Amino acid sequence: MLTMQELTKTYRTELVQTHALSNFNLQVEEGDFVAVTGPSGSGKTTFLNIAGLLETFDQGTYNLDGENVRGLSDKARSRLRNEKIGFIFQSFNLIPDLDLFDNVDVPLRYRGFNSAERKRRIERCLELVGLANRMKHLPSQLSGGQQQRVAIARALAGEPRFLLADEPTGNLDSKMAHSVMELLKDINDRGTTIVMVTHDPLLAQQAKRNIYVKDGKVSELPSLTTAAIFTAQAVNAD
Amino acid sequence: MFSYYLRLAYLSIRRNPILSALMVAAIALGIGASMTTITVNYLMSANPIPHKSQQLFYVQVDSWDPNEPAEEPNEPPDQLTWTDATNLMAAQKAPRQAAMASSAAVVEPPDQDAKPFNAGIRLTFSDFFSMFDTPFLYGGPWDAQQDANKEQVVILSRETNDKVFGGENPVGRSLRIAGRQFTVVGVLADWQPVPRFYDVTTGAFHETEELFMPFLLKQALQLPNGGNTSCWKTPEEDSFEGFLRSECVNYQMWVELPDTQTKQDYLTFLTHYVNEQKALGRFPRPLNNRLSDVMQWMENQQVVADDAKVMLWLSLMFLTVCLLNTIGLLLAKFSGKSSEIGLRRAIGASRTALFYQHLVETACIGLAGGIAGLLLALLGLMGISSLYGEFADNLTSLDLNMVVFALLLSLVCSILAGLYPTWRACNIAPASQLKSQ
Amino acid sequence: MQAFSCLEIGPIFRALSRNKVSALLIALQIAVTLCIVVNAVHILLERRAQMARDSGIDEANSFYISSTGFAADFNQQVTIQTDLDAIRALPGVKDAMQINAIPISGGGWSMGLQTQPGTEFDGVGTAVYMVDEHVLQTLDLELIAGQPFQDTDIRWRQGTQRDWPAQTIVTKALAENLFPDAQYQDVVGKTVYINDDEPILIQGIVDKLQAPWVGWNRVENAMLSPEKTLFSTSTYIIRTEPGRLDELMPKVEQLLADSNKGRVVRGMRSMNETRERSYRRDQAMIKVLSTVMITLTLVTALGIVGLASFSVNRRRKQIGTRRALGASQGSILRYFMLENFIISSVGVLLGALLSLGLNVVLVESLGLTRLHWYLLPIGMLALCLVGLLAVLGPAKRAAAISPAMATRTV
Structure with missing residues (x-):
């Protein structure tokens, strides 16, 4: 599904060069649910941006669903994002002016479906996240958990093979976080590949597979003790 | 997709009503101001007879003072002497030709109760009407024979006919003008060329005359001089005839020359004529004959007022300021939407798609500004019209061309103004805006 | 700070x-x-x-009106005399006269004056006002040097007459334009030439009177010519006592219309309106x-x-x-x-x-x-x-x- 080999990404400012990713290797199989954890500045977000084709990389190869994405035009990348990838963000990123229906509609518009097909998909996705009865509400009229559900519905509307989630529960309380997590697992069970970036080891444990990023590289899985320390910290933070 | 963009534009405008209103207002003011002055300039520089303006030529010959030209640098006088006007007419060297003069006389309506009034007269030849395609309501022009016989025939303007004959068909009826009996042969339908190109010597935007009658009646009835009379030499005798024979210019002449050959022939004829006159002791200046077509003549006579040009320049700069303003406001507006743009990019909108989306939004604002600007232009033209009074009567109407032009102008301006902000907005990296602050 | x-x-x-x-x-x-x-x-x-800029005349209290005769028996000369006598006799009229052109109105007559005779010399352009001996009072001019016109100086000018009266009064500006090196007082008594070689004696200088054309760069140049005109249209300019203009305008119009049915009375306009139109x-x-x-x-x-x-x-x-x-x-x-x-x-x-x-x-x-x-x-x-x-x-x-x-x- 997703293969990254020897990926390197460097940010340059006038004074410093930061290696966000260096010799990054990762393989994600179809149907997998991968949680990516790591400390701040480890390159998690860069990885996610590159995986989601939001950013380009300097060296290495990246195959998405069998297609080498290196050197693709903006238009081709946009199309790939639209068709194969769904995004879920920590801060939901719903468009405040649009109601739920229209928010979920956004990726479908760019896909070019006809209006009947769009309507069918939007209704089905909102049904799936349990918000079918609030289609005409504006995002501001919903709770955070509901907003994230809308965002998930939006991500699913295009029936992507591959879902990228960036701290999907970061802005939610634990109860809502739990229900969102259940929803993601449910989606994964239906066959959608999910890669989730999080700093929360408890959340990560619910995924099928965990990887740990440090200094722009995939490290060995952290020892259980490390995980335990993370857990302890997370508990303390609450 | 277009209707989707329209809906997005609507939502976006609604989200920033003040900013959007400011932009619409700025474009409207700019368009309003420039359309007002563009309309005035457009009408001033309009081609009054587009279908044949290149076949009609104003005739000038240099009969002026040997010591100085009629106007620097070496311009021939802008009118003809009686001698030249009548000689050139008598020669009949053009397919159509009409010399003319302006005059005035008292008209005594047949109705005893109606008060006599002073009326402006255009003295001319029968070709005038066919050359200039004047529309007739009743009757038609007099003929060349009547010109030659100095018959007392008259053509009335529609207004004059309304005033004297209550708008009825007066053809064949008799009317007392300048103390003589005239026979009405025709009534013109509404006819007001803008500019009134056939005689611009006293101002280019006057009304057409109330009466038209054969040119040679000037001599027969000793009708007074209208317009401008300029002399470089005192008439040699104290009489009406003496004045007509003098070197004073007060007459205009147009010829219709359908192709370059006839034009060339006419120029040759003019040269021949002037040389003949030189032999008689007239035309002391070097040969300097001119044939100017309608638009050349309007240019030569500087029909577009300097004030109108100044206003045009200032209003175009005004429009520039309004556009700069719009660019700034659009930049502000679009940069406020950067997170939405980032999201749309992430979800799969290509740059092109976003570019169109924002262009549609700008165009909507531009169109709204254009429509508001048209209303302002109407207001501006009403203002100009009330400020200038009768000087601007024929110069302050918006025609369909101008309406379309105004809308196009506002559309083009707003899209131009929108290009840079849109381009900047679409270049937002999709990843940059998705993290919460 | x-x-x-x-x-x-x-x-x-x-x-x-x-x-x-x-x-x-x-x-x-x-x-x-x-x-x-x-x-x-x-x-x-x-x-x-x-x-x-000041036109020089008493604009607030002046107006003018034109008359064009058309009847076969219309006698221009008699009419003008009768009209002027009647207008001047109206209570509230300070003075009135016939004039060929109205200052700052846009239409008038111009000539060139030169200090030496001969076609080879350039003239100084000036507006010409044909006026009678009432001019100083009617136009509110101050004679700052020389002699005013007497009634015996005034002649009748026919429609196509070419020659000029033998004397003139000019504005100070014109005097200075004609004789740049002289004091304006000394210009009185000098002879200038019109129509290249026709001599005219400058008998007086007035302080200020503008030409009919406000856009002209020589708008302060004007000469007064002592004559009444027998042109087809005759224009009278009337100066009223302060504040009586509105009352007198319709009266004068009525007077002229009633006194002679063989003419059209038209174009009545106050100087204020004229200024407004000219500077519109x-x-x-x-x-x-x-x-x-x-x-x-x-x-x-x-x-x-x-x-x-x-x-x-x-x-x-x-x-x-x-x-x-x-x-x-x-x-x-x-x-x-x-x-x-x-x-x-x-x-x-x-x-x-x-x-x-x-x-x-x-x-x-x-x-x-x-x-x-x-x-x-x-x-x-x-x-x-x-x-x-x-x-x-x-x-x-x-x-x-x-x-x-x-x-x-x-």
Whole structure:
């Protein structure tokens, strides 16, 4: 599904060069649910941006669903994002002016479906996240958990093979976080590949597979003790 | 997709009503101001007879003072002497030709109760009407024979006919003008060329005359001089005839020359004529004959007022300021939407798609500004019209061309103004805006 | 304050350089606005000055009316005498006379006068007024040298007559134009030539009388010719006692219409109206320019308000953080004012150059005069002030942002 080999990404400012990713290797199989954890500045977000084709990389190869994405035009990348990838963000990123229906509609518009097909998909996705009865509400009229559900519905509307989630529960309380997590697992069970970036080891444990990023590289899985320390910290933070 | 963009534009405008209103207002003011002055300039520089303006030529010959030209640098006088006007007419060297003069006389309506009034007269030849395609309501022009016989025939303007004959068909009826009996042969339908190109010597935007009658009646009835009379030499005798024979210019002449050959022939004829006159002791200046077509003549006579040009320049700069303003406001507006743009990019909108989306939004604002600007232009033209009074009567109407032009102008301006902000907005990296602050 | 400003300017410049385009747009707007305003004010002042010129006659209490005879038995000469006697006898009429052209009305007669006879000499252009011995009283002229016309000086001029009376009274301006080296008093008694070689004796000088054409560069040149005219149309100019014009205008019109049915009485107009008509274009230009200037300044000010508001809104959190870190309200206010002042300064400097450029174009293509130097600094100062005023509102709102904003998300 997703293969990254020897990926390197460097940010340059006038004074410093930061290696966000260096010799990054990762393989994600179809149907997998991968949680990516790591400390701040480890390159998690860069990885996610590159995986989601939001950013380009300097060296290495990246195959998405069998297609080498290196050197693709903006238009081709946009199309790939639209068709194969769904995004879920920590801060939901719903468009405040649009109601739920229209928010979920956004990726479908760019896909070019006809209006009947769009309507069918939007209704089905909102049904799936349990918000079918609030289609005409504006995002501001919903709770955070509901907003994230809308965002998930939006991500699913295009029936992507591959879902990228960036701290999907970061802005939610634990109860809502739990229900969102259940929803993601449910989606994964239906066959959608999910890669989730999080700093929360408890959340990560619910995924099928965990990887740990440090200094722009995939490290060995952290020892259980490390995980335990993370857990302890997370508990303390609450 | 277009209707989707329209809906997005609507939502976006609604989200920033003040900013959007400011932009619409700025474009409207700019368009309003420039359309007002563009309309005035457009009408001033309009081609009054587009279908044949290149076949009609104003005739000038240099009969002026040997010591100085009629106007620097070496311009021939802008009118003809009686001698030249009548000689050139008598020669009949053009397919159509009409010399003319302006005059005035008292008209005594047949109705005893109606008060006599002073009326402006255009003295001319029968070709005038066919050359200039004047529309007739009743009757038609007099003929060349009547010109030659100095018959007392008259053509009335529609207004004059309304005033004297209550708008009825007066053809064949008799009317007392300048103390003589005239026979009405025709009534013109509404006819007001803008500019009134056939005689611009006293101002280019006057009304057409109330009466038209054969040119040679000037001599027969000793009708007074209208317009401008300029002399470089005192008439040699104290009489009406003496004045007509003098070197004073007060007459205009147009010829219709359908192709370059006839034009060339006419120029040759003019040269021949002037040389003949030189032999008689007239035309002391070097040969300097001119044939100017309608638009050349309007240019030569500087029909577009300097004030109108100044206003045009200032209003175009005004429009520039309004556009700069719009660019700034659009930049502000679009940069406020950067997170939405980032999201749309992430979800799969290509740059092109976003570019169109924002262009549609700008165009909507531009169109709204254009429509508001048209209303302002109407207001501006009403203002100009009330400020200038009768000087601007024929110069302050918006025609369909101008309406379309105004809308196009506002559309083009707003899209131009929108290009840079849109381009900047679409270049937002999709990843940059998705993290919460 | 001074030290404080110096501390602040650095960061402001750096912030501006990150927002180059917005700042540049405002500066450009200010520049073009200044360019238009300065040139418009210049044109406006020039027109004002032109309109303020005195025609020399008692405009407030004068009017004129024309009569055109058409009846077969119409006797022009008798009619004129009868009319004038009747008008002068009306109570409230100060004086009246026949005249061939009306000052500042737009239509009249001009001739050239030369100090030596002969076709090879150039004449000085002048307006010609054909008047009788009532001229000084009717037109409210002051004879500052020489002798007035006597009734015996006045002749009748036929429609096509070419020769001129043997004497004239000229305006001081014309006298000085004819004899640039002489005192105007000494011009009395000199002979000038009309129609190349016809001598005319200058018998008097009047203080001031404008020609009919207000746009003419020799508008102060006028000569009075002692004659009444027998042209087809005869025009009378009437001067009333102060304040009686409105009452007398219809009376005179009625009088003329009733006294002789063989003519058309027309074209009655007060001098005030004539002035208004003659300067209508200038008046209109002044109003148009004023409107343009005001709206333009408003547009620019609104643009500044819009952009400043936007930049304040975008920086709400940053401003809150600054406040939380100890910035006073005053320093936030000063920050925005100073930022605007820097942009405005760049704008007006650019604008000053543009103004001079546009003026050069206007001078060369449309014959306007050069800009008065003092308009530039005044305009620059005024626009800077407008900029500061415009930014005051948003800056105040910025200053009012609560330091608590720093801890808020979004």
